[in-house]
Amino acid sequence: MLRIDGLSAWYGEAQALRDVSLHVDEGEIVTLVGRNGAGKTTLLRSLMGLHKGTSGTVQFLDEDISALSPHKRARRGLGYVPDDRGIFATLSVEENLTLPPVMGPQPWSLERVYETFPRLKERRRFPGTKLSGGEQQMLALARVLRTGARLLLCDEPTEGLSPLIVQQIGEILREVKAAGVTVLLIEQNVHFAATVADRHHLLAEGRIVESMDNDEVRARESELLQYLGI
Numbered sequence: 642m643l644r645i646d647g648l649s650a651w652y653g654e655a656q657a658l659r660d661v662s663l664h665v666d667e668g669e670i671v672t673l674v675g676r677n678g679a680g681k682t683t684l685l686r687s688l689m690g691l692h693k694g695t696s697g698t699v700q701f702l703d704e705d706i707s708a709l710s711p712h713k714r715a716r717r718g719l720g721y722v723p724d725d726r727g728i729f730a731t732l733s734v735e736e737n738l739t740l741p742p743v744m745g746p747q748p749w750s751l752e753r754v755y756e757t758f759p760r761l762k763e764r765r766r767f768p769g770t771k772l773s774g775g776e777q778q779m780l781a782l783a784r785v786l787r788t789g790a791r792l793l794l795c796d797e798p799t800e801g802l803s804p805l806i807v808q809q810i811g812e813i814l815r816e817v818k819a820a821g822v823t824v825l826l827i828e829q830n831v832h833f834a835a836t837v838a839d840r841h842h843l844l845a846e847g848r849i850v851e852s853m854d855n856d857e858v859r860a861r862e863s864e865l866l867q868y869l870g871i
């Protein structure tokens with residue numbers, strides 16, 4: 642579904658990604674793991690077309706989208722969930738869900754969103770500011786699904802959340818996958834990652850240095866956590 646070949650990215654003279662190549666098949670959940678500053682966020686932003694200083698190619702559904710604007714990438718079915726979640730604080734949950742225009746090829750109805758995220762239905766009249774971190778994360782995910790994304794680019798959805806809420810996010814990701822949505826996920830909690838994802842890539846200094854399956858991540862969990870400084 643997604644194929645990245647030789648992707649490099651710069652901030653001025655400083656190179657943040659170095660010749661990154663990877664693919665994500667339809668229906669998979671694939672994680673990006675790496676220390677702070679390894680280039681994970683830059684990779685997701687580059688895929689969405691939000692980071693301009695890049696070279697290399699990005700193919701989505703057999704189309705070269707490397708030169709397309711973020712808007713056109715969203716129309717093709719890419720959806721970005723930023724780490725700050727991007728919730729409109731003064732708007733209600735329902736307004737947050739319904740305000741962004743449907744762009745992608747498989748939009749979810751509000752009813753379907755509320756079936757998958759019953760907590761958001763309960764809170765639909767609440768302003769964004771009154772939501773817990775976990776609820777905000779659910780809203781950010783739900784909003785991108787509602788706009789029609791087929792491939793979610795999620796920047797560390799579990800960051801700063803309690804173990805119980807992390808578990809809930811895991812259940813949601815599994816439901817999202819079961820609904821036929823593909824996910825490329827930044828995730829530092831490798832224990833959690835091995836329970837929700839299919840494959841994992843470790844980034845260091847802008848390069849993919851290792852690719853692992855769940856068994857390998859489980860076997861090396863403590864070594865990876867130590868390396869990541871968690």
Ligand code: ATP
Pocket residue numbers: 652655657675676677678679680681682683684
């Ligand atoms: P984190 O988890 O801390 O966000 P990351 O793996 O997502 O880390 P990036 O945020 O992609 O890493 O950063 C990759 C490199 O690019 C780092 O060296 C960082 O300092 C640099 N960088 C990121 N954003 C900018 C920016 N706006 N201007 C200059 N350099 C930047």
